[in-house]
Amino acid sequence: MSLSKIFHHPVTLALMFLLGAGLIGAGEWMMGPARISLAGEERKRMEQLSLLQTQQKEVTPTDWNDLKSRWQKILPVTVPNNQAVMEQVRAIEALMKKSGWLGKLTPAEAGPLLKELPDLQQSRIEFELTLPQAVVIRNPKGSQEILLEFLRALEMAGGRRPLLTRLEVKLNQEGELQASGSLMYFRIRPDVEFTE
Amino acid sequence: MAICVTWIQGVLRIGSSGRFFGKTTAYDLSDQTRETFPAALVNALRTAGFQSGEVCLATDISLIVPSPEQVPPSSAAVTRSLLQRRADKGKVFPEPISLGFTQIGRPVKGQPMRVLAHIVPLAWVEQIDKELLGAGFFFSTLFSTSLAVAGSGGQAVEEEGAKARLVLADAESGLLFVVLDPSGAPLFYRTLASASERGAGEIGKEIRRLQLYAEQKLGRPVGSVSAAGGAAQGLLRAVPPVENLSVESPIEGFGEESYLRWLGSAKVGQTDNLLPGKISGRAGRERMRKLFHMALLVFLACGVGWFSNRMIQRGNLVEKTRKLAEERMGRTGQVDLAIRQQSRFRQQKETARIVEEETVVPMAELLFRDMANCLPPELQLTLFRVELDEEKSKGGQAVATYTIRMEGKISRPNAEVKPAVEKLCEALAKSPWKIQVMKRTGQSDKDPEVPAELKLPGRFYVFATKRE
Numbered sequence: 001m002s003l004s005k006i007f008h009h010p011v012t013l014a015l016m017f018l019l020g021a022g023l024i025g026a027g028e029w030m031m032g033p034a035r036i037s038l039a040g041e042e043r044k045r046m047e048q049l050s051l052l053q054t055q056q057k058e059v060t061p062t063d064w065n066d067l068k069s070r071w072q073k074i075l076p077v078t079v080p081n082n083q084a085v086m087e088q089v090r091a092i093e094a095l096m097k098k099s100g101w102l103g104k105l106t107p108a109e110a111g112p113l114l115k116e117l118p119d120l121q122q123s124r125i126e127f128e129l130t131l132p133q134a135v136v137i138r139n140p141k142g143s144q145e146i147l148l149e150f151l152r153a154l155e156m157a158g159g160r161r162p163l164l165t166r167l168e169v170k171l172n173q174e175g176e177l178q179a180s181g182s183l184m185y186f187r188i189r190p191d192v193e194f195t196e
Numbered sequence: 197m198a199i200c201v202t203w204i205q206g207v208l209r210i211g212s213s214g215r216f217f218g219k220t221t222a223y224d225l226s227d228q229t230r231e232t233f234p235a236a237l238v239n240a241l242r243t244a245g246f247q248s249g250e251v252c253l254a255t256d257i258s259l260i261v262p263s264p265e266q267v268p269p270s271s272a273a274v275t276r277s278l279l280q281r282r283a284d285k286g287k288v289f290p291e292p293i294s295l296g297f298t299q300i301g302r303p304v305k306g307q308p309m310r311v312l313a314h315i316v317p318l319a320w321v322e323q324i325d326k327e328l329l330g331a332g333f334f335f336s337t338l339f340s341t342s343l344a345v346a347g348s349g350g351q352a353v354e355e356e357g358a359k360a361r362l363v364l365a366d367a368e369s370g371l372l373f374v375v376l377d378p379s380g381a382p383l384f385y386r387t388l389a390s391a392s393e394r395g396a397g398e399i400g401k402e403i404r405r406l407q408l409y410a411e412q413k414l415g416r417p418v419g420s421v422s423a424a425g426g427a428a429q430g431l432l433r434a435v436p437p438v439e440n441l442s443v444e445s446p447i448e449g450f451g452e453e454s455y456l457r458w459l460g461s462a463k464v465g466q467t468d469n470l471l472p473g474k475i476s477g478r479a480g481r482e483r484m485r486k487l488f489h490m491a492l493l494v495f496l497a498c499g500v501g502w503f504s505n506r507m508i509q510r511g512n513l514v515e516k517t518r519k520l521a522e523e524r525m526g527r528t529g530q531v532d533l534a535i536r537q538q539s540r541f542r543q544q545k546e547t548a549r550i551v552e553e554e555t556v557v558p559m560a561e562l563l564f565r566d567m568a569n570c571l572p573p574e575l576q577l578t579l580f581r582v583e584l585d586e587e588k589s590k591g592g593q594a595v596a597t598y599t600i601r602m603e604g605k606i607s608r609p610n611a612e613v614k615p616a617v618e619k620l621c622e623a624l625a626k627s628p629w630k631i632q633v634m635k636r637t638g639q640s641d642k643d644p645e646v647p648a649e650l651k652l653p654g655r656f657y658v659f660a661t662k663r664e
Contacts (some may be wrong), residue, residue, distance in 0.1 A: 007489070008485075008489070013489070013492055016492050016493070016495075016496050017492060017495065017496075019496060019499065020492070020495040020496040020498065020499030020500075021499065022499070023496075023499035023500055023502060023503040024498075024499050024502045024503070026503060027502050027503040027505070027506030027507065028506065030506065030507070030510055031506050031509065031510050031513070034510045034513040034514055034517070035513060037513075037514075037517050038513050038516060038517045038520070041517045041520040041521055041524070042520060044524055045520050045523065045524050048524055048527055048528075048531055049527075051531055051534075052527065052530060052531050052534055055531070055534035055535060055537075055538050056534060058538060059537065059538050059541045063541065064541065067541065067544055067545055067548060070545075070548040070552065071544060071548055073552070074547075074548050074551040074552055077551065077555055078551060113550075114590060116543075116546075117543055117546055117547055117550070118543075119543060119544070119547060120547045120550065120551075144568060147564075148561065148564070148565055151558070151560075151561045151564070152558075152561065155558050155561070161555035162555070163554050163555055163584070164558055164559070164560040164561060165560070165583065165584040165586070166560070166581070166582070166583040166584065167560040167561070167564060167580075167581065167582050167583075168579065168580070168581040168582075168583075169564065169577075169579070169580045169581070170578055170579040170580070170603075171578050171579075181560070186550070186551045186554075186555070188547070
């Protein structure tokens with residue numbers, strides 16, 4: 001069979017048509033995933049850019065500056081380490097001695113405060129104090145006022161500000177005023193520094 | 197490009213319409229018969245250098261018989277079919293025939309249409325077609341040579357009583373007689389062989405014979421005669437004057453190639469083409485087939501091109517996607533950093549807030565201080581406890597909650613406990629801290645959680661809570 005006859009054969013013609021159509025179809029079909037992939041990538045890109053823009057807009061350099069100044073203000077009222085806690089204990093002991101209180105101070109181990117804020121910790125000093133009658137008699141102020149003054153002094157001791165999380169005041173059998181409680185000092189984790 | 201061939205009085209002339217008959221080739225095929233002509237035609241075509249093409253043939257062979265007819269006005273196909281039936285019935289040839297027809301004049305509404313049928317044996321036509329087809333040619337048209345003369349000097353609008361015209365045209369060694377209708381259409385034709393040898397007398401007789409035939413058989417008296425071609429003019433000049441027949445000026449520019457020229461301009465679809473559609477349309481069908489094949493090839497090529505183009509585009513898309521992904525991945529660190537920074541900012545801000553706000557107000561101390569103002573003189577406090585409820589105070593939306601416990605006794609022996617406790621509770625509720633009493637003497641005495649010693653006479657207790 002000559003080449004011309006093969007070319008003119010209906011099967012050849014049909015195959016040519018099918019091949020042409022197949023090539024066009026295959027071309028289009030193979031474009032599909034590439035188009036979808038590109039569209040997906042462009043969508044991701046837009047989302048990423050939008051997220052980045054939002055993040056950058058949400059916290060401005062001014063916010064960081066404001067926070068930095070606040071941060072610098074709070075640092076002095078916190079206890080940076082165990083040594084600072086012991087300094088607080090000594091300061092409170094000095095206060096006790098000065099105002100005639102008897103009792104003991106127990107510093108506790110530093111621990112976490114909130115799981116949402118891992119940088120912020122707490123250091124507690126438990127206190128159990130008694131105000132002897134002799135001190136009350138010597139002092140023209142009432143025992144309650146003496147206690148309040150002492151509490152005020154406690155909260156200012158050493159220049160660091162604690163949170164009085166527990167306070168229990170009672171009179172013992174001898175009519176002496178007993179005060180126990182817990183002073184919580186905030187502590188920024190030592191490895192944490194203010195960073196943008 | 198059609199190959200135009202005339203076979204007149206045994207002389208075969210071949211010219212190509214593309215070359216416009218600048219050069220024609222002539223062959224003497226006068227010794228060929230009906231049976232041998234087809235093969236001789238193919239040989240002549242080969243000799244002339246043609247290998248393939250469409251062959252258009254015009255001949256004055258007596259196998260083409262003119263037959264004037266009248267048919268009802270209808271389409272060409274119907275007219276052809278009707279004429280075919282008439283010719284078959286009339287037994288023009290004792291064999292199947294093929295025919296074409298020329299319309300005479302313009303059709304008049306309500307009157308039959310006059311046509312001149314050209315009838316030829318089908319077997320001869322098919323034999324030529326077979327030979328040509330076998331040699332790679334297509335037989336496209338077969339015309340009577342008289343049609344080349346027809347139309348010369350005709351009138352568009354037929355005048356009343358107008359007479360027919362006789363044209364004597366050069367036909368190689370013969371003389372072609374064509375009786376033309378006033379409209380220019382042929383009414384009848386015949387060729388007189390070896391005209392120059394016959395002499396003016398015989399030609400004059402032939403003219404008179406045709407004059408009589410036209411008047412009696414065609415119903416159109418011949419009023420004038422004119423010559424086409426140099427030989428015809430010479431012969432007509434030699435013919436003695438004929439009664440009732442004027443000699444008109446000759447048709448200029450008519451020559452041996454006029455037949456070829458006319459043939460080159462004739463169309464396959466003309467009604468006077470004697471070939472049946474299956475033969476004459478073969479070239480067209482072949483053209484269409486080739487066109488279809490070509491279109492299919494183009495389609496295939498387009499498919500290949502399309503596919504290639506798509507592959508290139510796909511490659512570009514993939515490359516673009518890859519670049520975008522790279523950009524995105526490169527920016528991921530930036531986004532992560534921004535997220536980390538924001539998270540860090542929030543944490544540090546919250547840390548700052550807690551340290552600032554929680555240490556500003558010494559809540560336990562303030563509560564203790566205010567209790568003195570709230571406590572009625574009938575009651576003596578033996579225990580005061582305020583404690584931050586750390587569980588309830590945790591979490592983002594939580595507020596600092598303090599639990600307050602007060603225990604005591606009557607300071608005066610005759611004082612009543614319950615009214616004094618009620619006074620205390622009222623004072624607590626009205627205090628700036630909005631303390632909410634949960635349990636108290638006189639209200640929660642059946643509560644098993646309250647220690648029994650607090651329920652003794654002369655003792656009191658108040659358990660409360662405060663939410664900032």
